[in-house]
Amino acid sequence: MTDFNEPEAKLEALLDIINSSAHQAIAEYKKTGHGVPSADATTFHSLDLTTDTLALKKAIRLLEGAYHQLSSILAPPQHTVMNLVFNYNWACTGVAFRARLADVLHQHPEGLSVDKLAEAVNLDKVKTARVLRALTLMGCFKEVERDIFANNRLSLILKSANNVGCYTKLHSQDGPKFAEVVYETMIDEEFSRSHELDKAPRVCAFRKEGMKDPYYEAMENNQEKRDVFHKAMLGQSEVLGASAVLHHYPWNDISSVMDVGSGIGTFSTPLAKMFPHLRIINQDLPKVMAQAQNAWEKNAPETLLDGRVEFIPINFLEDAPVVGKDVYYLRHILHNWPDAEATTILRNIRKAMGPNSRVLIHDCVMFHTLQRPGVGTKGSSVAPEPMLPNFGAGSHNTYQTDLTMWFAFNSKERTLEELEIIGAAAGLALTQVYDLVDTMLIEFRIAGQS
Ligand SMILES: C[S@@+](CC[C@H](N)C(=O)[O-])C[C@H]1O[C@@H](n2cnc3c(N)ncnc32)[C@H](O)[C@@H]1O
Structure with a gap:
C-alpha cells in the first residue's frame, strides 16, 4: 500500500495516473482504426465527430486532474496563483470567432500571411498577429512559416458554422460581462443575500447598461438571439x-x-x-x-x-x-x-x-x-x-x-x-x-x- 503521507509518494502516484490515463486516451483513438490525432492535423479525427466519447472523457478527466494537481504542487505558488487570473484566452478566442479568422483560413489550407488575413477581415495586422500568437501558444491555429498562419484541428472549432464556436461566443462575450460584477453583487445590499432569479449578476450588469433583460423572455422576441443560443446549446452538448x-x-x-x-x-x-x-x-x-x-x-x-x-x-x-x-x-x-x-x-x-x-x-x-x-x-x-x-x-x-x-x-x-x-x-x-x-x-x- 502506498503511504500518501509521504509527499514524494504522492508525486509518483500522480505521475503514474498521468501516464496510464494518457495511454487510455491513446487507446481510445486507436480503436477507431484512424490512429492518434496529431498537433499538425488540419481535419478532425473521426473520434471528434462521434456521440459516444465517454471512455475518452474518463481518461481526460484523470489526465487533467492529475496534471494540474502535480503542477500545482511542483510549480512556485506565485506562478500557479497568477495562472488563475493572468489569462486572456477568452478575449483572443472571442476576437478569432467574431472576426471569422478560421473561416478565412479555411479557404487557404496551406496558410495565409497575417497581412492578407487581417486585410480580409478588416482588422489591424499587428493586433491580429498578436491574437493569433496567443492562441497558437495554446495549440489553436498554427504558424506554418513566420507570420503565415493556417487552421488546425483546434481552430476548426472556431469556424462560424461550428456549434461549439457559437458556444464560445456566449462565454467570451456575455460571460465576462456578468463575471465582472460578481463581487459587487456579493456586497450590494439588494443582491448580496438573494438567491432569486432577478438578483443574478447578469441583471446587475444589464442594469448598469440601462437594459432590462429577463433572459428567456427576451430571447422569445429576438430571432437572432434564439438562433445563436440554440446553436450554442448544440455546442454545449458536444x-x-x-x-x-x-x-x-x-x-x-x-x-x-x-x-x-x-x-x-x-x-x-x-x-x-x-x-x-x-x-x-x-x-x-x-x-x-x-x-x-x-x-x-x-x-x-x-x-x-x-x-x-x-x-x-x-x-x-x-x-x-x-x-x-x-x-x-x-x-x-x-x-x-x-x-x-x-x-x-x-x-x-x-x-x-x-x-x-x-x-x-x-x-x-x-x-x-x-x-x-x-x-x-x-x-x-x-x-x-x-x-x-x-x-x-x-x-x-x-x-x-x-x-x-x-x-x-x-x-x-x-x-x-x-x-x-x-x-x-x-x-x-x-x-x-x-x-x-x-x-x-x-x-x-x-x-x-x-
Ligand atoms: C439551457 S436550454 C436547454 C435546451 C435543451 N434541453 C438542451 O439540452 O439543449 C433551456 C431551455 O428551457 C426553455 N425554457 C425556458 N423557460 C421555459 C419555460 N418557462 N417553459 C418551457 N421552456 C422553457 C428554453 O427555451 C430553452 O430551450
Whole structure:
C-alpha cells in the first residue's frame, strides 16, 4: 500500500495516473482504426465527430486532474496563483470567432500571411498577429512559416458554422460581462443575500447598461438571439459529451419520451434517429417550438413522417406536461432555476407521471473535494488517491458551468443530495445515477414505489 503521507509518494502516484490515463486516451483513438490525432492535423479525427466519447472523457478527466494537481504542487505558488487570473484566452478566442479568422483560413489550407488575413477581415495586422500568437501558444491555429498562419484541428472549432464556436461566443462575450460584477453583487445590499432569479449578476450588469433583460423572455422576441443560443446549446452538448446519454441509458426498454424544455431538439433529434421505436414529444416555449419544428424538418424529416414526433408548447413553470409518458427528460433545465422554480417544474411533471414514469435529470453534478468514505456518491465515480476525490481540475467544466449558472441566473449545479431534496419536495425518489463525466444522468421515480 502506498503511504500518501509521504509527499514524494504522492508525486509518483500522480505521475503514474498521468501516464496510464494518457495511454487510455491513446487507446481510445486507436480503436477507431484512424490512429492518434496529431498537433499538425488540419481535419478532425473521426473520434471528434462521434456521440459516444465517454471512455475518452474518463481518461481526460484523470489526465487533467492529475496534471494540474502535480503542477500545482511542483510549480512556485506565485506562478500557479497568477495562472488563475493572468489569462486572456477568452478575449483572443472571442476576437478569432467574431472576426471569422478560421473561416478565412479555411479557404487557404496551406496558410495565409497575417497581412492578407487581417486585410480580409478588416482588422489591424499587428493586433491580429498578436491574437493569433496567443492562441497558437495554446495549440489553436498554427504558424506554418513566420507570420503565415493556417487552421488546425483546434481552430476548426472556431469556424462560424461550428456549434461549439457559437458556444464560445456566449462565454467570451456575455460571460465576462456578468463575471465582472460578481463581487459587487456579493456586497450590494439588494443582491448580496438573494438567491432569486432577478438578483443574478447578469441583471446587475444589464442594469448598469440601462437594459432590462429577463433572459428567456427576451430571447422569445429576438430571432437572432434564439438562433445563436440554440446553436450554442448544440455546442454545449458536444463540449460536455452529453450525447453519451444516447448510448448509456436503456432506451430500448422505453416507449415514450417527453423532452421537457427541449430547445430545438439537441437531444431528441439524435434520439429519434437512433431509436425509431420511440414516440417523442418536444415541449418548450411557443416560439422555440416553432423554431424546433423548422429545425426537425430540415435535419430529420424522415422522423416526422409517421407522427411519432410531436411539438407541444408549454410553460413548464405553470403547466404540467403531457401525461403518462415513460420518461420525462430534462437536460440543462433545472440548473437554470433557483430551488423554488426547480421544485415547481418537478411538481408539474410529477402531476403528469404514471406509475411507470421516470424523470431523468441530465445536468452537471457537484461533488465536494473532501469525500467521506462511502458517503454520498451513489455509485458515481470517485478519483483514485492521491487525486482530489472529485477529480479536481478534471471536473473543470462542471465547476465553471456552476459559476455560469450563478452569474447568469442566480441558479446552480447541484450536488446529489441537493437534487434529492428538490426531488423529494416534488414527491420523487432518486433511483439511479449514470456518470457521464462532465454531466450526470439522475433517474427519479415516484417516491414510495418499490
Ligand atoms: C439551457 S436550454 C436547454 C435546451 C435543451 N434541453 C438542451 O439540452 O439543449 C433551456 C431551455 O428551457 C426553455 N425554457 C425556458 N423557460 C421555459 C419555460 N418557462 N417553459 C418551457 N421552456 C422553457 C428554453 O427555451 C430553452 O430551450
